[in-house]
Amino acid sequence: METRRGGCLCGAVRYELAGKPRMGVNCYCRDCQYISGGGPAHVLVASRRDLKVMSGNIATYWTEAESGRRVAREFCPACGTPLLSYTENRPDRIGLKVGSLDDASDFTPRVAIWMASAQPWHSLDIGLPRFQRLPRVGKYVIGEVIIAGLIKLARIIRPDAAKG
Ligand SMILES: [Zn+2]
Ligand SMILES: [Zn+2]
Structure with missing residues:
Protein backbone atom coordinates (compact mmCIF):
# COMPACT_ATOMS: atom_id res chain seq x y z
CA MET A 1 0.00 0.00 0.00
CA GLU A 2 1.41 3.34 -1.02
CA THR A 3 1.79 6.13 1.49
CA ARG A 4 1.91 9.75 0.44
CA ARG A 5 3.33 12.43 2.67
CA GLY A 6 2.54 16.06 2.84
CA GLY A 7 2.06 19.09 5.01
CA CYS A 8 1.84 22.85 5.01
CA LEU A 9 4.18 25.59 3.87
CA CYS A 10 5.57 26.38 7.32
CA GLY A 11 6.09 22.71 8.14
CA ALA A 12 3.99 22.67 11.32
CA VAL A 13 1.40 20.32 9.83
CA ARG A 14 2.64 16.97 8.57
CA TYR A 15 0.42 14.13 7.43
CA GLU A 16 0.49 10.73 5.80
CA LEU A 17 -2.11 9.51 3.36
CA ALA A 18 -2.38 5.74 3.06
CA GLY A 19 -4.20 3.73 0.44
CA LYS A 20 -5.15 4.60 -3.07
CA PRO A 21 -6.82 7.99 -3.48
CA ARG A 22 -9.96 7.54 -5.49
CA MET A 23 -10.09 10.41 -7.93
CA GLY A 24 -8.45 13.64 -8.97
CA VAL A 25 -10.85 16.57 -9.27
CA ASN A 26 -10.42 20.17 -10.41
CA CYS A 27 -13.05 22.35 -8.74
CA TYR A 28 -13.72 25.78 -10.22
CA CYS A 29 -16.30 26.89 -7.64
CA ARG A 30 -16.00 30.47 -6.41
CA ASP A 31 -15.14 29.35 -2.88
CA CYS A 32 -12.23 27.25 -4.10
CA GLN A 33 -10.96 30.25 -6.06
CA TYR A 34 -10.58 32.12 -2.78
CA ILE A 35 -8.77 29.20 -1.20
CA ILE A 58 -5.40 22.35 12.02
CA ALA A 59 -8.07 25.04 11.87
CA THR A 60 -11.45 24.60 10.23
CA TYR A 61 -13.54 27.18 8.41
CA TRP A 62 -17.15 26.34 7.54
CA THR A 63 -19.04 27.81 4.62
CA GLU A 64 -22.38 27.12 3.03
CA ALA A 65 -21.91 25.95 -0.54
CA GLU A 66 -24.24 26.92 -3.37
CA SER A 67 -25.70 23.43 -3.01
CA GLY A 68 -26.91 24.42 0.47
CA ARG A 69 -24.51 21.97 2.09
CA ARG A 70 -22.09 23.09 4.73
CA VAL A 71 -18.49 22.63 3.65
CA CYS A 76 -2.80 25.48 8.88
CA PRO A 77 -3.58 28.45 11.16
CA ALA A 78 0.08 29.47 11.19
CA CYS A 79 0.75 29.76 7.44
CA GLY A 80 -2.72 29.44 5.90
CA THR A 81 -1.96 26.49 3.63
CA PRO A 82 -5.24 24.86 2.59
CA LEU A 83 -5.15 21.16 3.41
CA LEU A 84 -8.51 19.58 2.70
CA SER A 85 -12.24 20.04 2.52
CA TYR A 86 -15.30 17.90 3.12
CA THR A 87 -19.04 18.28 3.24
CA GLU A 88 -21.09 18.05 6.41
CA ASN A 89 -23.04 15.05 5.15
CA ARG A 90 -19.94 13.08 4.07
CA PRO A 91 -17.17 13.93 6.55
CA ASP A 92 -15.56 10.55 5.82
CA ARG A 93 -14.77 11.60 2.27
CA ILE A 94 -12.18 14.34 1.98
CA GLY A 95 -10.79 16.37 -0.87
CA LEU A 96 -7.09 16.68 -0.13
CA LYS A 97 -5.48 19.75 -1.72
CA VAL A 98 -2.68 18.38 -3.86
CA GLY A 99 -0.54 21.48 -3.30
CA SER A 100 0.09 20.19 0.22
CA LEU A 101 1.62 16.91 -0.99
CA ASP A 102 5.41 16.62 -0.88
CA ASP A 103 5.22 15.21 -4.40
CA ALA A 104 2.13 16.07 -6.42
CA SER A 105 3.69 15.29 -9.78
CA ASP A 106 1.51 12.25 -10.45
CA PHE A 107 -1.77 14.02 -9.80
CA THR A 108 -4.20 13.18 -12.60
CA PRO A 109 -7.45 15.14 -12.68
CA ALA A 118 -14.92 29.46 -13.83
CA GLN A 119 -13.25 32.71 -14.86
CA PRO A 120 -12.92 33.53 -18.57
CA TRP A 121 -9.13 33.33 -18.27
CA HIS A 122 -8.96 29.92 -16.58
CA SER A 123 -7.43 27.08 -18.52
CA LEU A 124 -10.59 25.06 -18.85
CA ASP A 125 -9.40 21.46 -18.75
CA ILE A 126 -10.31 20.82 -22.36
CA GLY A 127 -10.40 17.06 -22.78
CA LEU A 128 -11.68 16.36 -19.27
CA PRO A 129 -15.33 15.65 -18.61
CA ARG A 130 -16.63 18.96 -17.32
CA PHE A 131 -19.71 19.67 -15.27
CA GLN A 132 -21.37 23.06 -14.87
CA ARG A 133 -22.06 22.26 -11.22
CA LEU A 134 -21.90 18.97 -9.37
CA PRO A 135 -22.74 15.85 -11.35
CA ARG A 136 -26.16 14.78 -10.16
CA VAL A 137 -29.02 12.50 -10.97
CA GLY A 138 -32.27 14.20 -10.04
CA LYS A 139 -31.68 15.83 -6.69
CA TYR A 140 -28.94 13.44 -5.69
CA VAL A 141 -25.31 14.37 -6.09
CA ILE A 142 -23.71 11.27 -7.48
CA GLY A 143 -20.71 9.57 -5.95
CA GLU A 144 -17.28 9.21 -7.45
CA VAL A 145 -17.85 5.62 -8.52
CA ILE A 146 -20.73 6.70 -10.71
CA ILE A 147 -18.76 9.73 -11.84
CA ALA A 148 -15.98 7.37 -12.96
CA GLY A 149 -18.53 5.44 -15.02
CA LEU A 150 -19.87 8.64 -16.54
CA ILE A 151 -16.36 9.76 -17.40
CA LYS A 152 -15.73 6.56 -19.33
CA LEU A 153 -19.04 6.94 -21.12
CA ALA A 154 -18.34 10.60 -21.90
CA ARG A 155 -14.94 9.70 -23.34
CA ILE A 156 -16.55 7.17 -25.63
CA ILE A 157 -19.14 9.64 -26.88
CA ARG A 158 -16.93 12.74 -27.06
CA PRO A 159 -14.54 14.40 -24.63
CA ASP A 160 -16.77 17.36 -23.89
CA ALA A 161 -20.05 15.47 -23.58
CA ALA A 162 -20.15 15.52 -19.80
CA LYS A 163 -20.68 19.27 -19.72
CA GLY A 164 -23.60 20.49 -17.71
ZN1 LIG B 1 1.75 25.89 8.29
ZN1 LIG C 1 -14.79 24.10 -5.10
Whole structure:
Protein backbone atom coordinates (compact mmCIF):
# COMPACT_ATOMS: atom_id res chain seq x y z
CA MET A 1 0.00 0.00 0.00
CA GLU A 2 1.41 3.34 -1.02
CA THR A 3 1.79 6.13 1.49
CA ARG A 4 1.91 9.75 0.44
CA ARG A 5 3.33 12.43 2.67
CA GLY A 6 2.54 16.06 2.84
CA GLY A 7 2.06 19.09 5.01
CA CYS A 8 1.84 22.85 5.01
CA LEU A 9 4.18 25.59 3.87
CA CYS A 10 5.57 26.38 7.32
CA GLY A 11 6.09 22.71 8.14
CA ALA A 12 3.99 22.67 11.32
CA VAL A 13 1.40 20.32 9.83
CA ARG A 14 2.64 16.97 8.57
CA TYR A 15 0.42 14.13 7.43
CA GLU A 16 0.49 10.73 5.80
CA LEU A 17 -2.11 9.51 3.36
CA ALA A 18 -2.38 5.74 3.06
CA GLY A 19 -4.20 3.73 0.44
CA LYS A 20 -5.15 4.60 -3.07
CA PRO A 21 -6.82 7.99 -3.48
CA ARG A 22 -9.96 7.54 -5.49
CA MET A 23 -10.09 10.41 -7.93
CA GLY A 24 -8.45 13.64 -8.97
CA VAL A 25 -10.85 16.57 -9.27
CA ASN A 26 -10.42 20.17 -10.41
CA CYS A 27 -13.05 22.35 -8.74
CA TYR A 28 -13.72 25.78 -10.22
CA CYS A 29 -16.30 26.89 -7.64
CA ARG A 30 -16.00 30.47 -6.41
CA ASP A 31 -15.14 29.35 -2.88
CA CYS A 32 -12.23 27.25 -4.10
CA GLN A 33 -10.96 30.25 -6.06
CA TYR A 34 -10.58 32.12 -2.78
CA ILE A 35 -8.77 29.20 -1.20
CA SER A 36 -6.46 28.51 -4.13
CA GLY A 37 -5.56 32.14 -4.76
CA GLY A 38 -7.56 32.39 -7.98
CA GLY A 39 -7.29 29.07 -9.75
CA PRO A 40 -9.38 25.96 -9.37
CA ALA A 41 -8.76 23.69 -6.40
CA HIS A 42 -6.87 20.54 -7.34
CA VAL A 43 -7.98 17.80 -4.97
CA LEU A 44 -7.53 14.11 -4.44
CA VAL A 45 -10.67 12.44 -3.16
CA ALA A 46 -9.67 10.15 -0.32
CA SER A 47 -10.99 8.46 2.82
CA ARG A 48 -10.66 10.34 6.06
CA ARG A 49 -9.50 7.16 7.76
CA ASP A 50 -6.55 6.95 5.36
CA LEU A 51 -5.27 10.34 6.53
CA LYS A 52 -3.08 10.46 9.59
CA VAL A 53 -2.06 13.87 10.87
CA MET A 54 1.39 13.44 12.40
CA SER A 55 1.95 16.96 13.71
CA GLY A 56 0.57 20.47 13.87
CA ASN A 57 -2.72 22.13 14.65
CA ILE A 58 -5.40 22.35 12.02
CA ALA A 59 -8.07 25.04 11.87
CA THR A 60 -11.45 24.60 10.23
CA TYR A 61 -13.54 27.18 8.41
CA TRP A 62 -17.15 26.34 7.54
CA THR A 63 -19.04 27.81 4.62
CA GLU A 64 -22.38 27.12 3.03
CA ALA A 65 -21.91 25.95 -0.54
CA GLU A 66 -24.24 26.92 -3.37
CA SER A 67 -25.70 23.43 -3.01
CA GLY A 68 -26.91 24.42 0.47
CA ARG A 69 -24.51 21.97 2.09
CA ARG A 70 -22.09 23.09 4.73
CA VAL A 71 -18.49 22.63 3.65
CA ALA A 72 -15.53 22.48 6.02
CA ARG A 73 -12.15 23.67 4.87
CA GLU A 74 -9.14 22.73 6.95
CA PHE A 75 -5.95 24.73 6.88
CA CYS A 76 -2.80 25.48 8.88
CA PRO A 77 -3.58 28.45 11.16
CA ALA A 78 0.08 29.47 11.19
CA CYS A 79 0.75 29.76 7.44
CA GLY A 80 -2.72 29.44 5.90
CA THR A 81 -1.96 26.49 3.63
CA PRO A 82 -5.24 24.86 2.59
CA LEU A 83 -5.15 21.16 3.41
CA LEU A 84 -8.51 19.58 2.70
CA SER A 85 -12.24 20.04 2.52
CA TYR A 86 -15.30 17.90 3.12
CA THR A 87 -19.04 18.28 3.24
CA GLU A 88 -21.09 18.05 6.41
CA ASN A 89 -23.04 15.05 5.15
CA ARG A 90 -19.94 13.08 4.07
CA PRO A 91 -17.17 13.93 6.55
CA ASP A 92 -15.56 10.55 5.82
CA ARG A 93 -14.77 11.60 2.27
CA ILE A 94 -12.18 14.34 1.98
CA GLY A 95 -10.79 16.37 -0.87
CA LEU A 96 -7.09 16.68 -0.13
CA LYS A 97 -5.48 19.75 -1.72
CA VAL A 98 -2.68 18.38 -3.86
CA GLY A 99 -0.54 21.48 -3.30
CA SER A 100 0.09 20.19 0.22
CA LEU A 101 1.62 16.91 -0.99
CA ASP A 102 5.41 16.62 -0.88
CA ASP A 103 5.22 15.21 -4.40
CA ALA A 104 2.13 16.07 -6.42
CA SER A 105 3.69 15.29 -9.78
CA ASP A 106 1.51 12.25 -10.45
CA PHE A 107 -1.77 14.02 -9.80
CA THR A 108 -4.20 13.18 -12.60
CA PRO A 109 -7.45 15.14 -12.68
CA ARG A 110 -10.28 12.99 -13.99
CA VAL A 111 -13.10 15.48 -13.90
CA ALA A 112 -13.69 19.24 -13.68
CA ILE A 113 -16.63 20.55 -11.68
CA TRP A 114 -18.38 23.89 -11.09
CA MET A 115 -17.39 25.17 -14.53
CA ALA A 116 -20.30 27.62 -14.17
CA SER A 117 -18.12 29.64 -11.78
CA ALA A 118 -14.92 29.46 -13.83
CA GLN A 119 -13.25 32.71 -14.86
CA PRO A 120 -12.92 33.53 -18.57
CA TRP A 121 -9.13 33.33 -18.27
CA HIS A 122 -8.96 29.92 -16.58
CA SER A 123 -7.43 27.08 -18.52
CA LEU A 124 -10.59 25.06 -18.85
CA ASP A 125 -9.40 21.46 -18.75
CA ILE A 126 -10.31 20.82 -22.36
CA GLY A 127 -10.40 17.06 -22.78
CA LEU A 128 -11.68 16.36 -19.27
CA PRO A 129 -15.33 15.65 -18.61
CA ARG A 130 -16.63 18.96 -17.32
CA PHE A 131 -19.71 19.67 -15.27
CA GLN A 132 -21.37 23.06 -14.87
CA ARG A 133 -22.06 22.26 -11.22
CA LEU A 134 -21.90 18.97 -9.37
CA PRO A 135 -22.74 15.85 -11.35
CA ARG A 136 -26.16 14.78 -10.16
CA VAL A 137 -29.02 12.50 -10.97
CA GLY A 138 -32.27 14.20 -10.04
CA LYS A 139 -31.68 15.83 -6.69
CA TYR A 140 -28.94 13.44 -5.69
CA VAL A 141 -25.31 14.37 -6.09
CA ILE A 142 -23.71 11.27 -7.48
CA GLY A 143 -20.71 9.57 -5.95
CA GLU A 144 -17.28 9.21 -7.45
CA VAL A 145 -17.85 5.62 -8.52
CA ILE A 146 -20.73 6.70 -10.71
CA ILE A 147 -18.76 9.73 -11.84
CA ALA A 148 -15.98 7.37 -12.96
CA GLY A 149 -18.53 5.44 -15.02
CA LEU A 150 -19.87 8.64 -16.54
CA ILE A 151 -16.36 9.76 -17.40
CA LYS A 152 -15.73 6.56 -19.33
CA LEU A 153 -19.04 6.94 -21.12
CA ALA A 154 -18.34 10.60 -21.90
CA ARG A 155 -14.94 9.70 -23.34
CA ILE A 156 -16.55 7.17 -25.63
CA ILE A 157 -19.14 9.64 -26.88
CA ARG A 158 -16.93 12.74 -27.06
CA PRO A 159 -14.54 14.40 -24.63
CA ASP A 160 -16.77 17.36 -23.89
CA ALA A 161 -20.05 15.47 -23.58
CA ALA A 162 -20.15 15.52 -19.80
CA LYS A 163 -20.68 19.27 -19.72
CA GLY A 164 -23.60 20.49 -17.71
ZN1 LIG B 1 1.75 25.89 8.29
ZN1 LIG C 1 -14.79 24.10 -5.10
